[in-house]
Amino acid sequence: MIILKNIKKSYFIGERELPILKGINLEIARGEFVILMGVSGSGKTTLMNIIGLLDKQTEGEYRFMDTPIDGLEDETLAMMRNKHIGFVFQQFFLLPYLTALENVLIPIVYSQKQIKHPREKAKQLLGKFGLAERIHNKPSQLSGGEQQRVAIARALINDPDLILADEPTGALDSKTGNEIMELFHLLNEEGRTVIVVTHDPKLASFGKRLIRIEDGTISEDTTD
Numbered sequence: 313m314i315i316l317k318n319i320k321k322s323y324f325i326g327e328r329e330l331p332i333l334k335g336i337n338l339e340i341a342r343g344e345f346v347i348l349m350g351v352s353g354s355g356k357t358t359l360m361n362i363i364g365l366l367d368k369q370t371e372g373e374y375r376f377m378d379t380p381i382d383g384l385e386d387e388t389l390a391m392m393r394n395k396h397i398g399f400v401f402q403q404f405f406l407l408p409y410l411t412a413l414e415n416v417l418i419p420i421v422y423s424q425k426q427i428k429h430p431r432e433k434a435k436q437l438l439g440k441f442g443l444a445e446r447i448h449n450k451p452s453q454l455s456g457g458e459q460q461r462v463a464i465a466r467a468l469i470n471d472p473d474l475i476l477a478d479e480p481t482g483a484l485d486s487k488t489g490n491e492i493m494e495l496f497h498l499l500n501e502e503g504r505t506v507i508v509v510t511h512d513p514k515l516a517s518f519g520k521r522l523i524r525i526e527d528g529t530i531s532e533d534t535t536d
């Protein structure tokens with residue numbers, strides 16, 4: 313599903329080149345559950361943004377879903393993202409003036425896929441995540457864990473093949489964080505490919521494969 317060949321990424325501050333990813337080689341197959349770890353600044357988010365088609369590498373080759381990504385138009389990339397990838401972030405990024413149900417329906421507006429009965433599907437997802445009684449609440453009327461569940465439902469509404477979560481438990485207490493990881497476990501059991509970035513070694517055991525990034529390269533890659 314994901315093939316990265318010698319991926320390098322630099323940021324440029326004026327004239328100065330700041331190398332962040334220094335040659336990442338990585339293959340992730342359908343159905344994997346990968347935990348990505350590494351100290352702050354090691355390049356985890358940079359790598360997730362490349363995998364998620366939100367940013368482009370400076371060097372190297374990326375194949376996503378059997379398609380070479382390099383040189384594709386931004387519009388094509390946006391279509392691929394919308395069709396294949398669901399994103400979950402630390403800060404949830406729900407729209408404050410919309411209800412839980414409306415937030416989950418946002419990606420439908422941009423969708424190329426024909427999702428049948430989206431409202432029913434959104435309700436079903438929220439119900440599955442224990443939020444049946446909360447669908448008309450605004451984000452401010454929900455706990456952090458509930459907001460993250462709404463964000464995960466939103467990531468799933470288009471039926472993505474891949475779920476990318478960058479520190480999804482970073483803003484939650486450890487019990488709630490565990491519940492969120494249980495949810496990713498469940499989604500993986502259902503056949504979705506999941507990649508989760510976390511700082512917390514206690515959460516690493518939820519995944520089947522652990523990849524550690526150190527100073528822009530992969531320093532560990534272990535599968536259970």
Ligand SMILES: Nc1ncnc2c1ncn2[C@@H]1O[C@H](COP(=O)(O)OP(=O)(O)OP(=O)(O)O)[C@@H](O)[C@H]1O
Pocket residue numbers: 323324330332350351352353354355356357358359
């Ligand atoms: N747009 C940018 N311009 C310049 N430097 C950047 C940019 N984005 C990230 N960086 C730098 O790249 C390095 C890696 O950042 P990245 O966000 O990938 O780290 P991370 O592993 O996700 O860290 P954290 O655990 O704190 O989220 C950092 O030193 C950061 O300052």
Ligand SMILES: [Mg+2]
Pocket residue numbers: 356357358478
């Ligand atoms: Mg990060």
